[in-house]
Amino acid sequence: MRRDKFSVVTAPTEAAEAGRYVLDEQVGFLIRVAMQRHTSIFTSRMIEGLTQTQFAALAKLYEVGACSQNHLGRLIYLDAATIKGVVDRLGVRGFVSALNDPNDRRRRAVALTEQGRAVTEAAMKVAAEITAMTLTPLTAEEQRTVARLLKKLG
Numbered sequence: 325m326r327r328d329k330f331s332v333v334t335a336p337t338e339a340a341e342a343g344r345y346v347l348d349e350q351v352g353f354l355i356r357v358a359m360q361r362h363t364s365i366f367t368s369r370m371i372e373g374l375t376q377t378q379f380a381a382l383a384k385l386y387e388v389g390a391c392s393q394n395h396l397g398r399l400i401y402l403d404a405a406t407i408k409g410v411v412d413r414l415g416v417r418g419f420v421s422a423l424n425d426p427n428d429r430r431r432r433a434v435a436l437t438e439q440g441r442a443v444t445e446a447a448m449k450v451a452a453e454i455t456a457m458t459l460t461p462l463t464a465e466e467q468r469t470v471a472r473l474l475k476k477l478g
Contacts, residue, residue: 362458369454371447381410382444390435
């Protein structure tokens with residue numbers, strides 16, 4: 325069977341059927357390989373040198389509007405230390421700013437700047453292309469199934 329950098333053999337082997345551990349058939353391994361493929365596509369195509377976590381933060385802020393840094397981290401599944409670094413780097417680049425939180429005067433909210441909004445709108449178009457490229461090997465039905473199953477796992 326042919327194997328390239330991003331494909332693995334998925335048909336059950338005699339070893340797996342006999343109950344032996346076969347790495348190439350383990351879900352965690354397969355998810356990691358798929359993620360490596362997606363990351364390769366993402367880093368080669370995404371604009372402004374945005375990382376996946378930076379893009380997620382921008383896209384979520386675009387979706388929900390200004391929110392606390394802590395809440396933003398929870399929305400995109402990042403811990404407090406990681407989201408702080410992401411927000412700091414986006415702030416240095418002028419994509420986000422901190423303002424008074426309208427819901428709690430003791431806190432600051434993170435919001436997209438005008439530049440951040442423009443970059444996010446352009447990046448979301450590229451992200452849609454990245455998703456399509458990532459899912460190219462699958463039929464439309466398989467693409468819907470993968471998305472549904474990954475949501476279920478998450």
